Amino acid sequence: MAIQILMPALSPTMEEGTLAKWLVKEGDTVESGDILCEIETDKATMEFEAVDEGVIGKILIAEGTENVAVNTAIAVLLEDGEDASAADSATAAPAPASAPAEQAETVPAKALTPVDVPMEDIPEGTTFTKTTVREALRDAMAEEMRSNEKVFLMGEEVGQYQGAYKVSQGLLDEFGEKRVIDTPITEHGFTGLAVGAAFGGLRPIVEFMTFNFAMQAMDHIINSAAKTLYMSGGQMGCPIVFRGTNGAASRVGAQHSQCYAAWYAQIPGLKVVMPYSAADAKGLLKSAIRDPNPVIFLENEMVYGTSFDVPDLDDFTVPIGKAKIWRAGEDVTLVSFGIGMKYALEAADKLATEGISAEVVDLRSLRPIDYDTLINSVKKTNRCVTIEEGFPVASIGNHLSAVIMERAFDYLDAPVINCTGKDVPMPYAANLEKLALVTTDEVIAAVKQVTYR
Amino acid sequence: MAAKKQARKTNTSGEELLEHYKNMLMIRRFEEKAGQLYGMGVIGGFCHLYIGQEAVVVGLEAAAKEGDSRLTSYRDHAHMLACGMDPKGVMAELTGREGGYSRGKGGSMHMFSTEKKFYGGHGIVAAQVPIGAGLAFAEKYNGTDNVSFTYFGDGAANQGQVYEAFNMASLWKLPVIFVIENNQYAMGTSLQRASSSPELHTRGTAFMIESEAVDGMDVLAVKEAGVRAVAHCRAGKGPYILGIKTYRYRGHSMSDPAKYRTREEVQKMKDERDPIDHVREMLEQGKHATTEELKAIDKQIKKTVSEAADFAQTSPEPSLDELYTDILR
Numbered sequence: 001m002a003i004q005i006l007m008p009a010l011s012p013t014m015e016e017g018t019l020a021k022w023l024v025k026e027g028d029t030v031e032s033g034d035i036l037c038e039i040e041t042d043k044a045t046m047e048f049e050a051v052d053e054g055v056i057g058k059i060l061i062a063e064g065t066e067n068v069a070v071n072t073a074i075a076v077l078l079e080d081g082e083d084a085s086a087a088d089s090a091t092a093a094p095a096p097a098s099a100p101a102e103q104a105e106t107v108p109a110k111a112l113t114p115v116d117v118p119m120e121d122i123p124e125g126t127t128f129t130k131t132t133v134r135e136a137l138r139d140a141m142a143e144e145m146r147s148n149e150k151v152f153l154m155g156e157e158v159g160q161y162q163g164a165y166k167v168s169q170g171l172l173d174e175f176g177e178k179r180v181i182d183t184p185i186t187e188h189g190f191t192g193l194a195v196g197a198a199f200g201g202l203r204p205i206v207e208f209m210t211f212n213f214a215m216q217a218m219d220h221i222i223n224s225a226a227k228t229l230y231m232s233g234g235q236m237g238c239p240i241v242f243r244g245t246n247g248a249a250s251r252v253g254a255q256h257s258q259c260y261a262a263w264y265a266q267i268p269g270l271k272v273v274m275p276y277s278a279a280d281a282k283g284l285l286k287s288a289i290r291d292p293n294p295v296i297f298l299e300n301e302m303v304y305g306t307s308f309d310v311p312d313l314d315d316f317t318v319p320i321g322k323a324k325i326w327r328a329g330e331d332v333t334l335v336s337f338g339i340g341m342k343y344a345l346e347a348a349d350k351l352a353t354e355g356i357s358a359e360v361v362d363l364r365s366l367r368p369i370d371y372d373t374l375i376n377s378v379k380k381t382n383r384c385v386t387i388e389e390g391f392p393v394a395s396i397g398n399h400l401s402a403v404i405m406e407r408a409f410d411y412l413d414a415p416v417i418n419c420t421g422k423d424v425p426m427p428y429a430a431n432l433e434k435l436a437l438v439t440t441d442e443v444i445a446a447v448k449q450v451t452y453r
Numbered sequence: 454m455a456a457k458k459q460a461r462k463t464n465t466s467g468e469e470l471l472e473h474y475k476n477m478l479m480i481r482r483f484e485e486k487a488g489q490l491y492g493m494g495v496i497g498g499f500c501h502l503y504i505g506q507e508a509v510v511v512g513l514e515a516a517a518k519e520g521d522s523r524l525t526s527y528r529d530h531a532h533m534l535a536c537g538m539d540p541k542g543v544m545a546e547l548t549g550r551e552g553g554y555s556r557g558k559g560g561s562m563h564m565f566s567t568e569k570k571f572y573g574g575h576g577i578v579a580a581q582v583p584i585g586a587g588l589a590f591a592e593k594y595n596g597t598d599n600v601s602f603t604y605f606g607d608g609a610a611n612q613g614q615v616y617e618a619f620n621m622a623s624l625w626k627l628p629v630i631f632v633i634e635n636n637q638y639a640m641g642t643s644l645q646r647a648s649s650s651p652e653l654h655t656r657g658t659a660f661m662i663e664s665e666a667v668d669g670m671d672v673l674a675v676k677e678a679g680v681r682a683v684a685h686c687r688a689g690k691g692p693y694i695l696g697i698k699t700y701r702y703r704g705h706s707m708s709d710p711a712k713y714r715t716r717e718e719v720q721k722m723k724d725e726r727d728p729i730d731h732v733r734e735m736l737e738q739g740k741h742a743t744t745e746e747l748k749a750i751d752k753q754i755k756k757t758v759s760e761a762a763d764f765a766q767t768s769p770e771p772s773l774d775e776l777y778t779d780i781l782r
Contacts, residue, residue: 189617195589231563233556234779
């Protein structure tokens with residue numbers, strides 16, 4: 001029977017890609033292992049091989065086609081003896097199971113624009129360009145590297161490979177090997193080295209391929225970078241940015257799926273930011289690079305490919321330590337940061353259809369935290385649900401609950417609920433992983449609990 | 454008793470020998486005073502003395518030039534004095550006073566001077582090693598010919614991050630001199646009990662780093678090796694390792710059980726290999742200084758140390774609002 005050849009996924013988080021080039025044509029005989037075509041995403045290029053032998057009966061997706069969803073049939077392979085008509089019946093067969101990545105679905109466009117709340121510090125009449133978080137981060141680094149020659153980027157695969165997640169794409173070409181430095185796989189060593197370079201007057205940006213690997217470098221981040229200004233009585237500090245992906249990606253297991261927000265937020269001497277949108281990613285990264293202190297910049301692979309409006313300004317920065325109200329509301333405050341904002345905004349949308357008006361606060365910075373914005377919101381709504389992907393014990397939400405209790409106890413009409421990831425190492429199995437992460441439905445359930453609906 | 458090692462014959466000028474003598478004696482007297490103040494409860498916490506090891510840092514500082522940087526572990530008082538930092542500021546930091554280099558907020562192990570390019574004082578064993586390579590990285594990035602003197606002990610030499618730093622320093626040809634101050638005991642664990650290979654200077658062989666073994670009780674030998682290392686680094690040939698064998702007379706810190714080595718072993722080193730006695734003999738044999746002149750030097754140094762101790766006890770404690778300053782810039 002004719003076999004459908006499906007669009008492959010190049011990574012666990014890939015949803016779609018470009019079918020760049022066919023290397024076979026209809027009627028060609030192929031053997032297992034022959035290269036059929038080239039698939040590209042914004043992250044990677046892959047040669048796609050045949051896994052069966054046969055004759056290419058029909059090419060269903062022309063080369064150059066963009067946005068081909070994973071698992072779409074792209075060609076039909078005929079087995080020995082079949083003729084072209086078999087190809088037609090194969091394509092008429094029921095469509096294959098849809099892409100599994102529910103969590104990779106893009107955030108609805110309407111949720112990306114704050115409701116009734118203007119974006120801060122952006123002059124009227126400013127135009128915007130749809131930009132992915134990945135590109136926004138790259139643009140921020142490029143702009144700061146252009147304006148300050150002491151700024152350099154180092155990390156694993158940031159140069160020739162163009163970034164393990166393609167965040168540093170193009171930087172090696174523009175700035176050369178002196179300023180875009182591929183390191184050996186030695187987090188402990190290169191983090192210490194970068195701290196020394198900062199002591200010596202440079203402005204390093206250290207990319208951790210993921211923050212899971214920064215565990216190896218924890219001593220230098222905490223003991224060497226964060227504490228030196230204090231230990232030197234203010235004589236010398238450590239201007240450095242540690243950035244990279246943080247939190248769960250998709251199906252990468254326990255050692256590669258952990259949110260470190262609460263860990264770093266505890267350390268005096270660090271600044272910690274965790275943006276959600278592309279504009280915040282760009283504006284906050286530019287601020288982080290200029291900051292004279294060590295800044296932990298937590299990104300998330302799941303939103304790298306998501307597009308947001310980024311203002312077309314020559315020098316757009318977002319101050320560290322300022323929260324943003326994404327949508328105004330009356331009945332409950334949803335407070336989150338990073339990818340948690342996706343669930344907060346989705347929940348707010350759904351709750352709106354049920355007549356519950358949620359105010360959504362994006363902390364953006366976790367050290368310092370903009371308590372005033374949160375407290376003012378809670379004083380207005382009298383209810384609060386916190387949302388984050390990290391572990392529940394000693395979470396950011398726990399801390400916010402304590403602060404709300406201290407500063408707004410008399411305003412509360414219900415206990416604060418913390419929606420978090422579950423208290424388990426991240427499982428690999430798709431169903432269990434889904435269960436371990438915080439979900440939009442859990443946020444909605446929490447809101448109903450605090451609003452007694 | 455074994456014969457004392459003969460003072461070496463040398464062409465070194467009397468002037469230079471005298472300089473080494475003063476610098477080493479200053480460290481010894483300072484450390485003795487610190488020990489006393491600790492015993493009186495004026496200095497708290499940890500206090501790691503350098504007595505016995507003076508020739509290492511004095512010899513290497515004699516090979517350095519203005520612009521070079523240095524950093525070391527928690528046994529750091531001597532490195533600060535040797536690079537020209539003010540004994541008053543160092544001692545006042547030991548007593549946790551406002552006049553200390555870190556205004557009382559760092560302590561014995563955490564002092565810095567951007568002016569003298571002394572980058573600490575590091576309390577985590579071996580953490581200073583990649584940082585020292587990073588200082589060298591900055592010098593190379595900025596196109597200077599300055600080098601980074603990165604000191605660490607025989608205990609630190611077994612830490613993994615040392616080899617990560619060796620690899621990158623060699624790969625990127627960084628101007629860093631890795632100075633292994635092998636005082637033969639990592640706290641109470643002897644080199645033989647902790648290290649599979651006793652020749653620590655060979656530890657960079659796998660990374661193609663040039664190195665040499667140095668007698669750390671002989672200040673002239675240390676300086677000569679330092680001059681070679683510095684020339685190598687300034688010429689852009691990458692890092693250099695000096696495996697310097699020395700000996701610490703006192704305990705690891707002030708509370709040391711002294712059970713891991715014999716009293717006789719320590720006494721033998723003091724009697725036969727003392728680095729300061731060695732230079733004094735060269736000065737006397739070469740007729741570079743009279744006994745009276747040496748006494749006058751000793752007196753002057755005691756006065757400087759005593760003034761530092763007075764300052765360290767009269768300088769006020771930091772103001773209470775200092776608790777919340779210097780966390781962020």
